[in-house]
Amino acid sequence: MKLKGKIYIVGAGPGDSDLLTIKAHKAILQADVILYDALISEEIKELFPEKAEKIFVGKRAGDGLDITERQNRIHLLMKKKALQGLVVTRVKSGDPMVFSRGAEEAVFLKGNNIPFEIVPGISAFNAVSAEFGIPLTDRHGSNSLHIFSGRDVSGKLVNIKQLSDAIENNGTAVIYMGIRVIEEITQKLQALKGGIIYTSVVSKSGHKDATIVEGNLVDVTEYVKNNPVKMPALIIMRMHSLTGEPRENYNRYIDKSEYAMIATETR
Amino acid sequence: MKLKGKIYIVGAGPGDSDLLTIKAHKAILQADVILYDALISEEIKELFPEKAEKIFVGKRAGDGLDITERQNRIHLLMKKKALQGLVVTRVKSGDPMVFSRGAEEAVFLKGNNIPFEIVPGISAFNAVSAEFGIPLTDRHGSNSLHIFSGRDVSGKLVNIKQLSDAIENNGTAVIYMGIRVIEEITQKLQALKGGIIYTSVVSKSGHKDATIVEGNLVDVTEYVKNNPVKMPALIIMRMHSLTGEPRENYNRYIDKSEYAMIATETR
Numbered sequence: 001m002k003l004k005g006k007i008y009i010v011g012a013g014p015g016d017s018d019l020l021t022i023k024a025h026k027a028i029l030q031a032d033v034i035l036y037d038a039l040i041s042e043e044i045k046e047l048f049p050e051k052a053e054k055i056f057v058g059k060r061a062g063d064g065l066d067i068t069e070r071q072n073r074i075h076l077l078m079k080k081k082a083l084q085g086l087v088v089t090r091v092k093s094g095d096p097m098v099f100s101r102g103a104e105e106a107v108f109l110k111g112n113n114i115p116f117e118i119v120p121g122i123s124a125f126n127a128v129s130a131e132f133g134i135p136l137t138d139r140h141g142s143n144s145l146h147i148f149s150g151r152d153v154s155g156k157l158v159n160i161k162q163l164s165d166a167i168e169n170n171g172t173a174v175i176y177m178g179i180r181v182i183e184e185i186t187q188k189l190q191a192l193k194g195g196i197i198y199t200s201v202v203s204k205s206g207h208k209d210a211t212i213v214e215g216n217l218v219d220v221t222e223y224v225k226n227n228p229v230k231m232p233a234l235i236i237m238r239m240h241s242l243t244g245e246p247r248e249n250y251n252r253y254i255d256k257s258e259y260a261m262i263a264t265e266t267r
Numbered sequence: 268m269k270l271k272g273k274i275y276i277v278g279a280g281p282g283d284s285d286l287l288t289i290k291a292h293k294a295i296l297q298a299d300v301i302l303y304d305a306l307i308s309e310e311i312k313e314l315f316p317e318k319a320e321k322i323f324v325g326k327r328a329g330d331g332l333d334i335t336e337r338q339n340r341i342h343l344l345m346k347k348k349a350l351q352g353l354v355v356t357r358v359k360s361g362d363p364m365v366f367s368r369g370a371e372e373a374v375f376l377k378g379n380n381i382p383f384e385i386v387p388g389i390s391a392f393n394a395v396s397a398e399f400g401i402p403l404t405d406r407h408g409s410n411s412l413h414i415f416s417g418r419d420v421s422g423k424l425v426n427i428k429q430l431s432d433a434i435e436n437n438g439t440a441v442i443y444m445g446i447r448v449i450e451e452i453t454q455k456l457q458a459l460k461g462g463i464i465y466t467s468v469v470s471k472s473g474h475k476d477a478t479i480v481e482g483n484l485v486d487v488t489e490y491v492k493n494n495p496v497k498m499p500a501l502i503i504m505r506m507h508s509l510t511g512e513p514r515e516n517y518n519r520y521i522d523k524s525e526y527a528m529i530a531t532e533t534r
């Protein structure tokens with residue numbers, strides 16, 4: 001007798017359905033109920049089985065809910081459906097354990113003795129790195145990788161000292177949700193430290209209208225200020241160009257001219 | 268007329284073939300030539316098409332090659348096969364752009380005008396996080412994620428100041444290739460800073476004989492010293508337990524008792 005269902009907390013990756021894992025795809029196909037977020041692409045949604053109940057649980061403008069209320073509603077919905085014996089596939093963009101509240105859902109389910117499984121997904125930074133050939137580590141240039149959020153949940157700016165240390169010590173820094181605060185970040189980083197910070201801003205990775213802006217942090221910030229990029233966007237920074245290439249060869253070592261709008265191309 | 272082939276630099280993820288992306292799977296199935304590393308699992312190798320030439324290009328004990336020589340051989344092999352008009356799928360474990368020299372291969376191919384595409388993969392840290400429910404970020408506890416290597420290419424120990432800063436500022440730190448230096452890291456971290464560092468050591472994630480050791484850094488280090496773990500293994504550290512759980516509830520919030528050997532279970 002099937003008393004309780006099962007929840008799959010699934011990372012759907014950056015949007016391209018070919019970047020789903022085989023396991024994520026299976027979890028989607030066997031769902032009785034799908035709970036999905038605002039960032040899930042049309043391409044992924046087309047894979048949702050016809051028989052499944054599809055429930056949008058993302059942010060909806062004007063719903064008056066704060067992030068904790070919305071999250072609690074998702075928890076209760078998962079519980080309700082699981083107690084009906086249904087297979088619930090919770091579809092999140094990227095990886096469920098990176099800036100995605102998958103861990104909160106896991107803790108809730110565990111606390112309520114509801115069987116669940118977490119299926120990892122391709123994070124935005126991995127997808128961006130592959131699409132535009134931006135290394136996240138390399139043997140000669142970058143020994144560590146640091147993933148930040150432009151602001152934390154309380155609205156506090158990313159820790160500039162920590163960001164600066166990461167970059168200065170040969171790390172690659174990736175900033176999620178950083179575009180709105182890029183001017184503030186740039187100002188504070190310049191105050192701490194001069195020198196060239198090689199920067200890429202990638203917008204809408206994996207979509208037809210993906211763009212990349214590359215160059216010195218200061219130039220890129222100026223460019224982005226004057227030419228707003230579409231969301232979602234990631235910022236990637238480091239002090240060393242790939243495998244010691246001089247700055248003038250840094251831009252676009254993978255040819256993506258159909259995407260590229262290079263901030264520094266005329267310099 | 269087909270003069271040049273194409274290279275797919277593919278991340279195969281942690282070993283479970285269900286954690287391949289659909290795109291990686293396709294790239295494997297259409298290969299004329301497969302170049303694969305030592306860490307590629309039997310499960311993934313079984314997917315290699317019969318007609319493909321399969322070439323092991325990983326480290327072989329006693330071959331007398333250093334890392335640069337071996338890497339150069341791979342580059343020349345890719346070039347040779349591509350010039351024969353073949354589709355070459357270069358299969359790497361994890362993600363090709365994270366501690367995997369995928370970027371070096373991309374630079375070489377770009378420099379030689381050989382068409383290529385990078386296919387991202389599930390990194391070990393994402394897989395470990397999903398399998399054992401270890402959050403990489405969470406809204407209340409951890410605002411950033413930091414990926415280190417226990418030693419760099421020149422043999423230098425991970426930057427302890429940077430590691431310490433990452434953890435102290437609510438970050439989650441992941442250390443690849445850290446088991447051999449865990450005692451040194453622990454000693455130096457203790458000198459910098461007291462307090463509890465919540466630590467998980469996960470060995471052979473995704474395999475039947477996966478294990479996890481969790482507890483305070485000092486206890487885990489002691490345990491691992493007396494009970495050697497199998498490679499590959501990852502270390503994950505942070506100062507805050509998930510969503511404020513007290514330390515005694517920290518261990519195994521996902522039930523994986525068939526895997527777990529908990530260092531602190533009797534405390």
